[in-house]
Amino acid sequence: MTIKVFRQNFNERLASVYPTAEIDSLFFQLMEHVLNIGRAEIILNVNTELNQDVQNDVVQFMNRLEKKEPIQYIIGQTSFAGIPIHVNHHVLIPRPETESLVYWIKSREPDDLAILDICSGSGCIAFALEDHINAKVTAWDISNKALTVAKQTAASIGSNVSFSQVDILKHTQTQDRWDVIVSNPPYVLEEEKPQIHANVLEYEPHLALFTLREDPIQFYRAVVQFAALHLSPGGRLYFELNPNTAKAVISLLKTTDFVDIVVENDMQNQARMLVAKTKK
Ligand SMILES: C[S@@+](CC[C@H](N)C(=O)[O-])C[C@H]1O[C@@H](n2cnc3c(N)ncnc32)[C@H](O)[C@@H]1O
Structure with a gap:
């Protein structure tokens, strides 16, 4: 599956859960996290194949987002006053x-x-x-x-x-x-x-x-x-x-x-x- 195909699946799965602008933002936060690259690079590489491990991860993450789990808990971090902070359910x-x-x-x-x-x-x-x-x-x-x-x-x-x-x-x-x-x-x-x-x-x-x-x-x-x-x-x-x-x-x-x-x-x-x- 390429990044482009995954994005189509992602948009379809989450359409009934989040507004479109939020789905875009969630998609990029997720991809930046799993691929460890920036938004511009993701856009430039939409035809790149995701390897099997990454595919498994992103599908699991998408399932959790569908259940409205906050993205910060899914990727395990957030930014606060410019500082990267670890977060989990505790x-x-x-x-x-x-x-x-x-x-x-x-x-x-x-x-x-x-x-x-x-x-x-x-x-x-x-x-x-x-x-x-x-x-x-x-x-x-x-x-x-x-x-x-x-x-x-x-x-x-x-x-x-x-x-x-x-x-x-x-x-x-x-x-x-x-x-x-x-x-x-x-x-x-x-x-x-x-x-x-x-x-x-x-x-x-x-x-x-x-x-x-x-x-x-x-x-x-x-x-x-x-x-x-x-x-x-x-x-x-x-x-x-x-x-x-x-x-x-x-x-x-x-x-x-x-x-x-x-x-x-x-x-x-x-x-x-x-x-x-x-x-x-
Ligand atoms: C509203 S959160 C604030 C967390 C963080 N300072 C922030 O601003 O995001 C309140 C915190 O108080 C802690 N807490 C609850 N009862 C407490 C107690 N009796 N003594 C000390 N900390 C307590 C909770 O574990 C929680 O981390």
Whole structure:
């Protein structure tokens, strides 16, 4: 089978599942991954025969795409703020909102800071801050499986981010202090479940997505309590927010002696990022 014939099969199989523009994009991402060549080269070589191993792989991948599995899990990687990040079912696929958070932090903070990323998942925030502002980054997550994925990325990009398994809901003792603490904790509410795409619910880790019905801001509270004790004087705490619980998080910060609270909206004009300072 040539690349051209496979493309025809691919278009036909996925026509009822994805819009045409997305099918094109998926086709090229898949071919770039399996053939390890760029889009232009694929187009120039459409009459090239795919060898049997490649054919087996692409047909399997096409079957998974047909079941709406995210392409990032199929090819095992994605790009975040220009950095190639490993992903599998144990980590959330980094979202554009989180990239915005990183660029917002970059626009506000100097280079060479000590930064702690709580609930680090794939490590996307940690790697991006290390790369973009030369930060010395520590990253914590409860999931050993997520930490394994993050450490694979660290090895492949030569990162010095220091990863540890920490449950932020349990008391964590350390003498360390940081200039900046950042967290994108689980924040999806039970009642938001019906609005979440089926493929997110089916393929992404629920540990990374959902918070408790009885205490929707429990992760924010735990991070705020930890940050109040472990940020250096004048240190900054950054959060990615759920717009539906943003007000509750702001009230929490006000009662915990944080000052200079700034909220930034996302592209849908929803409260999505927040920074607050400890007193000097
Ligand atoms: C929304 S994901 C964020 C992942 C990554 N920072 C990002 O922005 O894509 C939340 C992460 O919190 C982790 N997590 C859940 N409960 C935790 C806990 N009690 N302590 C520490 N991390 C936790 C999950 O394993 C998941 O990786």
